[in-house]
Amino acid sequence: LKDALSTSLRGLVGPEGVADAGERRFHVDATESQGVSGRPAAVVLPSSSDEVAAVVAWAYAHDVALVPRGGGSGFAGGAVAGPDEVVVALERMRAVRRFDPHLWRIEVEAGLETATVRRLARESGLLFPPDPGAAEQSQIGGNIATDAGGPHAFKYGTTGAWVTGLEAVVPPGEIVVAGGGLRKDVAGYDLVSLLTGSEGTLGIICSAWLRLTPAPAASRVVAAAYRGPAEGCAAIEAVLAAGVVPAALEFLDAGALRAARASYPFELAADAGFLVLAEADGGNAEVEWTAHELVEILEVGASDLAEPTTRADVAALWRWREGVSGAVTAVRGGKVSDDVAVPVDRLAEAIEATVQIGARHGLEACSWGHAGDGNLHATFLVDRTSSDEIRRAKDASAELYEVAVALGGTISGEHGIGMLKRPYLDLRLSVETIAAQRAIKQALDPKGLMNPGKLL
Amino acid sequence: LKDALSTSLRGLVGPEGVADAGERRFHVDATESQGVSGRPAAVVLPSSSDEVAAVVAWAYAHDVALVPRGGGSGFAGGAVAGPDEVVVALERMRAVRRFDPHLWRIEVEAGLETATVRRLARESGLLFPPDPGAAEQSQIGGNIATDAGGPHAFKYGTTGAWVTGLEAVVPPGEIVVAGGGLRKDVAGYDLVSLLTGSEGTLGIICSAWLRLTPAPAASRVVAAAYRGPAEGCAAIEAVLAAGVVPAALEFLDAGALRAARASYPFELAADAGFLVLAEADGGNAEVEWTAHELVEILEVGASDLAEPTTRADVAALWRWREGVSGAVTAVRGGKVSDDVAVPVDRLAEAIEATVQIGARHGLEACSWGHAGDGNLHATFLVDRTSSDEIRRAKDASAELYEVAVALGGTISGEHGIGMLKRPYLDLRLSVETIAAQRAIKQALDPKGLMNPGKLL
Numbered sequence: 042l043k044d045a046l047s048t049s050l051r052g053l054v055g056p057e058g059v060a061d062a063g064e065r066r067f068h069v070d071a072t073e074s075q076g077v078s079g080r081p082a083a084v085v086l087p088s089s090s091d092e093v094a095a096v097v098a099w100a101y102a103h104d105v106a107l108v109p110r111g112g113g114s115g116f117a118g119g120a121v122a123g124p125d126e127v128v129v130a131l132e133r134m135r136a137v138r139r140f141d142p143h144l145w146r147i148e149v150e151a152g153l154e155t156a157t158v159r160r161l162a163r164e165s166g167l168l169f170p171p172d173p174g175a176a177e178q179s180q181i182g183g184n185i186a187t188d189a190g191g192p193h194a195f196k197y198g199t200t201g202a203w204v205t206g207l208e209a210v211v212p213p214g215e216i217v218v219a220g221g222g223l224r225k226d227v228a229g230y231d232l233v234s235l236l237t238g239s240e241g242t243l244g245i246i247c248s249a250w251l252r253l254t255p256a257p258a259a260s261r262v263v264a265a266a267y268r269g270p271a272e273g274c275a276a277i278e279a280v281l282a283a284g285v286v287p288a289a290l291e292f293l294d295a296g297a298l299r300a301a302r303a304s305y306p307f308e309l310a311a312d313a314g315f316l317v318l319a320e321a322d323g324g325n326a327e328v329e330w331t332a333h334e335l336v337e338i339l340e341v342g343a344s345d346l347a348e349p350t351t352r353a354d355v356a357a358l359w360r361w362r363e364g365v366s367g368a369v370t371a372v373r374g375g376k377v378s379d380d381v382a383v384p385v386d387r388l389a390e391a392i393e394a395t396v397q398i399g400a401r402h403g404l405e406a407c408s409w410g411h412a413g414d415g416n417l418h419a420t421f422l423v424d425r426t427s428s429d430e431i432r433r434a435k436d437a438s439a440e441l442y443e444v445a446v447a448l449g450g451t452i453s454g455e456h457g458i459g460m461l462k463r464p465y466l467d468l469r470l471s472v473e474t475i476a477a478q479r480a481i482k483q484a485l486d487p488k489g490l491m492n493p494g495k496l497l
Numbered sequence: 498l499k500d501a502l503s504t505s506l507r508g509l510v511g512p513e514g515v516a517d518a519g520e521r522r523f524h525v526d527a528t529e530s531q532g533v534s535g536r537p538a539a540v541v542l543p544s545s546s547d548e549v550a551a552v553v554a555w556a557y558a559h560d561v562a563l564v565p566r567g568g569g570s571g572f573a574g575g576a577v578a579g580p581d582e583v584v585v586a587l588e589r590m591r592a593v594r595r596f597d598p599h600l601w602r603i604e605v606e607a608g609l610e611t612a613t614v615r616r617l618a619r620e621s622g623l624l625f626p627p628d629p630g631a632a633e634q635s636q637i638g639g640n641i642a643t644d645a646g647g648p649h650a651f652k653y654g655t656t657g658a659w660v661t662g663l664e665a666v667v668p669p670g671e672i673v674v675a676g677g678g679l680r681k682d683v684a685g686y687d688l689v690s691l692l693t694g695s696e697g698t699l700g701i702i703c704s705a706w707l708r709l710t711p712a713p714a715a716s717r718v719v720a721a722a723y724r725g726p727a728e729g730c731a732a733i734e735a736v737l738a739a740g741v742v743p744a745a746l747e748f749l750d751a752g753a754l755r756a757a758r759a760s761y762p763f764e765l766a767a768d769a770g771f772l773v774l775a776e777a778d779g780g781n782a783e784v785e786w787t788a789h790e791l792v793e794i795l796e797v798g799a800s801d802l803a804e805p806t807t808r809a810d811v812a813a814l815w816r817w818r819e820g821v822s823g824a825v826t827a828v829r830g831g832k833v834s835d836d837v838a839v840p841v842d843r844l845a846e847a848i849e850a851t852v853q854i855g856a857r858h859g860l861e862a863c864s865w866g867h868a869g870d871g872n873l874h875a876t877f878l879v880d881r882t883s884s885d886e887i888r889r890a891k892d893a894s895a896e897l898y899e900v901a902v903a904l905g906g907t908i909s910g911e912h913g914i915g916m917l918k919r920p921y922l923d924l925r926l927s928v929e930t931i932a933a934q935r936a937i938k939q940a941l942d943p944k945g946l947m948n949p950g951k952l953l
Contacts (some may be wrong), residue, residue: 062718124786141842143734143737143738143842144734144737144842145737146627146840146842166740167740187683188683188687188900190681194681195680199681199683201687202654202658202691211929211933215929215932216934217927217929217930217931217933218927219930221840221907222840222912223838223839223871223905223906224651224838224841224869224870224872225646225650225655225838225867225871225872225907225910225911226838226868226869226907226909226926227643227644227655227694227748227907227909227910227911227912227913227914228908228909228914228918228922228926229914229922229926229930229934229952229953230691230694230695230699230934230937230938230952231644231690231691231693231694231695232656232930232933234657234687234690234691235687235691235692237687237690238683239686239687240688245687253738254742255741255742256740278599278600280597281517281599281600281601283709284622284623284711284712286711291880321770323779324782324783324786324787325782326780326782326783326786327779327782328779330780330782330930331780335699345827364839379609382679382680382681382682382762383601383679384600384677384678384679385600385680386597386600395884397715411668411681413680414680414681415679415680416680418682424798425653431771434662444810449677449678449679450679451677451679451683451684452680453682453683453684454679454681454682454683455681455683457681457683458683458684458685460590462684465687466684469685470683470684471673471674472684473667473671473672473673474674474675474685474688475685476671476687477667477671477673477688477689477941478931480938480940480941481686481937482686482692483940484936484937484940485933485936485937495730496686497685
């Protein structure tokens with residue numbers, strides 16, 4: 042059967058368009074450390090929108106389920122396929138279809154790495170602001186399909202805020218175009234936003250028109266340490282109350298600091314239990330003013346405050362920040378990490394609840410993330426070879442989702458629902474809201490073949 | 498029959514919740530000057546989301562079509578009802594449900610005037626950036642339902658960019674909640690964006706969580722006059738190419754200037770055929786720098802350049818800009834005005850095409866609008882008592898839509914499709930894309946009772 046599948050697919054996309062379904066890289070995403078994986082029936086690598094359309098039409102004709110795949114950096118199992126499913130990897134579709142730097146716009150295919158989009162923009166004095174953690178690995182199509190965030194989403198919004206047009210294939214194999222290289226368009230329902238964050242369950246994104254913006258001339262970063270989340274979150278709220286707009290406003294709690302402190306590039310009091318990182322960006326004078334305000338506000342109640350000024354020191358601080366996830370993983374070899382989001386005034390409660398929930402399940406827990414957006418990577422540390430610990434961590438996660446929702450928050454701020462959070466969607470959405478969502482899914486994918494078992 | 502309708506509705510919302518369907522203000526919107534109007538069968542004024550739900554449930558049970566209505570400032574006939582339809586006016590739902598200025602967020606009911614939202618924000622040092630032309634009249638629910646724009650959409654985005662949550666009633670009478678007072682949420686499809694711009698055809702927006710941002714400390718404006726669209730649009734593109742980010746980047750063509758020049762507050766060469774207005778906002782130093790850059794760029798090829806510095810002069814300039822639409826109307830007593838949008842590098846072509854199309858139909862034509870977004874209010878001047886001229890103007894509009902689409906643009910940048918542009922939607926959207934849109938409509942409003950005859 043699987044040979045027949047691959048033969049059919051080769052007929053659609055040529056021999057170079059079909060990969061070996063046994064290749065492990067197509068079985069997993071960033072949830073591998075929780076033991077999630079799946080060997081698909083086949084892997085197809087279309088090289089054009091027409092080929093994607095042919096694959097979807099074929100799948101719809103033969104009742105075959107498709108699992109679109111970008112860079113495989115997702116944290117929700119959204120790109121992991123079942124044994125009867127076909128992975129549609131976009132990695133061969135990475136053309137820059139058009140780039141008009143003087144008009145602040147670019148059209149790229151879905152498989153282009155997000156870091157490449159950012160580099161192209163930067164080389165023309167522009168910024169593509171979305172900066173998900175795995176920008177080198179992740180692809181723009183996947184970032185759009187999950188509406189990925191990142192530290193600078195605080196000032197600049199998530200990926201979706203920068204997408205003005207999409208070309209996508211929807212069942213039963215039609216190419217639809219929504220928006221374009223336009224900055225404004227209200228003709229019809231906003232299919233761009235509907236497909237953004239739909240996790241491949243409504244169609245497959247083939248290419249995107251992205252908005253860019255002039256790169257800020259300068260940036261500065263301030264790092265302030267506090268005793269604990271109460272003091273640190275008070276400082277974060279004070280930044281907002283003062284009307285200062287940082288580009289990024291990040292935090293680490295005590296556990297995350299403990300895991301990563303050995304490589305922290307500045308001084309840090311031994312009893313530091315919370316760290317706030319705030320970045321200012323903009324023109325030179327604006328950055329000076331914003332950084333000055335940030336220091337004035339953040340130093341109240343801080344035990345240590347670093348304000349690196351050299352390029353090397355600033356780079357060292359962000360490199361350290363990027364290493365936090367790995368440092369936390371290294372503590373016990375594995376982690377079950379979530380990305381709940383709460384209203385920012387409930388952040389301290391969510392941070393404290395994470396540790397308490399972990400303790401109830403006999404697990405060390407910590408969190409870090411995008412404080413300004415109330416988005417925390419709440420994490421339970423596990424020995425990844427212990428299925429018992431992984432099970433307990435998942436129970437802890439489930440409890441955490443309830444707490445996040447009780448605080449007025451959501452079960453996912455930026456990673457998506459995928460396979461892993463699907464059982465918990467009804468914590469966040471009412472029966473009526475889920476019914477509306479199901480109606481949309483049924484309308485666009487009546488056979489339920491687009492990334493089944495994900496999101497809804 | 499109509500008495501029976503009103504009696505039924507009174508049972509749902511009380512006597513004060515039913516208005517006289519003969520009241521003219523419920524018959525028209527801003528398309529009145531084109532002769533568009535409609536007397537509904539009844540007018541209901543719910544005072545709560547529960548009452549909206551009761552009205553929708555009743556309508557679905559009795560196959561009655563509903564036409565939601567905000568401030569009635571729309572330019573597409575989206576709020577005009579037919580004789581068998583019931584208008585649902587949101588004007589009694591204008592509570593501020595919650596306002597957390599220190600956290601940059603507010604939750605308001607749909608009927609609150611947009612100008613009131615902006616005033617509340619301003620009084621707390623904050624900005625609600627969307628600034629549609631009729632902010633005093635228009636209501637936030639209507640602005641969301643049409644994803645209204647305005648001059649400052651260039652820097653800040655349209656209304657939808659500031660909505661983080663919606664409470665809406667969808668058929669057959671269910672209250673759905675999407676998003677909330679959160680800055681990030683990717684749990685499920687983005688119903689907030691789907692309802693935004695859906696023009697009441699999927700449900701009725703009852704309340705919204707809005708994001709706010711600290712108000713900029715200062716602003717400056719520069720007005721530069723040019724010979725014609727080629728020179729003026731070159732200056733606009735030069736602003737973008739230089740990486741300068743104005744808050745607003747507006748234009749007036751020769752005809753619009755001619756209509757409004759008598760009250761222009763500064764000097765203007767007799768042969769000026771194009772005006773560019775650029776605003777800088779931000780912190781004081783940032784504004785100085787941006788305004789300086791704008792002057793440097795815009796003065797190249799300009800015949801006149803005004804850079805008002807006193808508060809009174811700046812206010813006079815913006816007041817004049819707000820009066821342009823009225824001044825153009827005054828020329829012949831009426832106008833048929835569109836809001837096509839094109840990629841900004843095609844703006845000069847669209848401006849010139851507007852005049853040429855008008856000439857072919859024996860009508861004076863002009864345009865002005867949001868240059869940075871490529872969004873032009875292309876306008877054909879008419880004697881509003883002449884049905885022949887109105888007919889010719891509508892033919893001219895239809896031609897304009899074709900030109901806009903041929904230039905890579907859209908038939909509506911910020912006013913919506915409503916009733917008037919519905920016959921032209923297939924110019925902009927492919928058969929496949931319209932099919933996807935229809936499937937969504939069918940899924941959420943299977944009886945087609947929500948604002949029928951609009952958008953799709």
